Amino acid sequence: MKRHRVVIVGGGFGGLAAAKALRPADVEVTLVDRQAHHLFQPLLYQVATGVLSQGSIAPPLRDVLRHQRNVEVVLAEVDGVDLERRSVDCRLLDRAWSLPYDSLIVAAGSAQSYFGRDEFGLHAPGMKTVDDALEVRGRIFGAFELAELEEDPVRRAALLTFVVVGAGPTGVEMAGQIAELSRHSLRSNFRRIDTAAARIVLVDGMPRILPSFDERLARRAAAKLERMGVEIRTASLVTGMDEESVELRSAAGEVERLPALTKVWSAGVQASLLGRDLAAQAGVEPTRAGRVPVLADCTLPGHPEVFVIGDLMELGGLPGLAEVAIQSGRHAATAIRRRLDGDAEPRPFRYRDLGSLAAVSRYYAIGERRGVRIWGAAGWLVWLVVHLMFLTGFKNRVSALFQWMISFFGRSRPERTITAQQVFARTAREPA
């Protein structure tokens, strides 16, 4: 008898957790991703700021799953799903093929969203992929290089202005790291500019930073950022952007043009387009961010064989967090195993909130879990332990720990290399 075929679309937190949870099952798993690697996205800002190498947070999916014989990893773009014929349309370079499934787990995640202003992507790379992080790394360190040689003080100031759009955890961590770099790590490196004079502006349309955190914690984080020299512009919208500047509009309607060569975008996400396709076929209405409403057991209405999990799933307003993706991925895997054992009764997905953390600077993080708040050095220790625990694979853990030792104790940045292409081309990039 042919074995039950499970196709998983996406090798992020959700897809990888599902694949691993299917290890003991008598199934054939095919994990499809457009990237060859899993990505530990919460630490991507550290690749962008020279703390970590890309290898430490982006292990090849097939290496992570090498000992799990019932999984095959396929590198391909997924163009669509045919719910009727139960197949997934794959494409790689000039080849296209379809993958039949008995059960499908769609964990295609989300991409950066520029809220309809995709042209901003040319000037402000997002923070969702390894490509993004290496691009941002080249822009940040390249800006200091160019500033060192700039004679015009106005242009030099623009080169030393860094605007981070979006004050969620990634934006806060990014702004904190740029402040660390400019105030400490890079100071001894330059002769003409004072890197500590760099201006770091953290912009968000909401009235406060870190809206998903407790307000008192967010206030502590904001105070810490300001002590580090980060300017916080909340209740401010980005209304325009070009190569050399950013246009901000405050809640009061005042418009300001901020000269700034380097911009980073961490403001919004948009669910994978696959979501709209699935929703249309299942006859449900996707949310504005493109998420797919699912039943309580994470399945698509009318399609108990299709699970939509993680960032792509709309279920009781659960946020787009790694932990939601991991738990919903495991939930889908368990449901499949249970069905194969003859128990087809749907069980609702229950999310267990493990809390959240954000690292503002070295030795300073905030965290909360079920009403318990933590901050400062204690928060940072928790942050360190949790991130080491969740990093995939023993060698990545040791590798990250070592690179952190250099960065945190030595205040140095072990991974600052930028390529010649980045320095000399410095061309505007196509938005993702």
Add this chain to the structure above:
Amino acid sequence: MKRHRVVIVGGGFGGLAAAKALRPADVEVTLVDRQAHHLFQPLLYQVATGVLSQGSIAPPLRDVLRHQRNVEVVLAEVDGVDLERRSVDCRLLDRAWSLPYDSLIVAAGSAQSYFGRDEFGLHAPGMKTVDDALEVRGRIFGAFELAELEEDPVRRAALLTFVVVGAGPTGVEMAGQIAELSRHSLRSNFRRIDTAAARIVLVDGMPRILPSFDERLARRAAAKLERMGVEIRTASLVTGMDEESVELRSAAGEVERLPALTKVWSAGVQASLLGRDLAAQAGVEPTRAGRVPVLADCTLPGHPEVFVIGDLMELGGLPGLAEVAIQSGRHAATAIRRRLDGDAEPRPFRYRDLGSLAAVSRYYAIGERRGVRIWGAAGWLVWLVVHLMFLTGFKNRVSALFQWMISFFGRSRPERTITAQQVFARTAREPA
């Protein structure tokens, strides 16, 4: 009184050694390089094969020299030198300026040479820069990814054929690493292909590999490579190349077309074009490889204030080795210091041969020094210690040691991440 201005062109082994040796001198040093980093080129093949991160071997020049207050690092292309006016023409993006000097050390090194067939560069990246190494990394690991999905056995075999052109140390080390990858590290990762079936072909026009080494050592290295499954084609010239194949011509005149998607070029070097410009101004004839004949003290004939060192210098047939560059850089720095102390008598540069090493595989290297030969595990231990000693900066040493532990003991590759751009664009690259 104005301080004596020393301009150093190039931050490779020679330029960096010269800058460091000028530390105690009462001079103003400006080190110009088109890259922001120094590059430990002998380990570049390990970045290409996933052993090391680029940060481990390419520390920013300004970070290496941060505590040396008499040095300024400038990121710029050098377009030319005006020996008459004693100035160096610099350019960065849309700016151009000239740097006046009292003493000049030209350490511009060499680039890959395709022996007049620059179009080969599209298909066979060289191994001279970080860009090269990341490009080759993307091609090697990408080839295995594509082979896994290829249904046509002929094309699959072409995807699993790797041709390394040039059997000097870099070519030998590269071929050995690809063999290690395919025979060991990657085997458990793939489900459809047997990576161990990959064909690795090492091509050289000379009658034997490693021509700079003792013949008996080279024979041992060749035997080791063959045991690892590398095909050695000596006395074979590359006469043609396209996206999918390489054309070889044997000494007997037989022509063979080898289907191979992945090609790496480590066959020849060409001295920086700056050499021809300097030679023309000084009225000397550059060598065929573009090197500049210098006087016994490494100065340009008629220009005692201009030192030409390292790969760019032609002096008694000294080879293009890191050690020659380092020692000639120090020689130039010492000469400048001595002159400032009133001793203008030129002293000849004497190269002290410290021997050479090449790592064929993990636990196997060959080495020789003043007639003493070493090979196998003993050679590999010497290789390990020497490379750790020479890696620049304590943190890079520890970082490399750690990544080596993962690679050598675990046979794993910690830095295999390739970018989406590399997988999906896979466009032919402009030759450097």
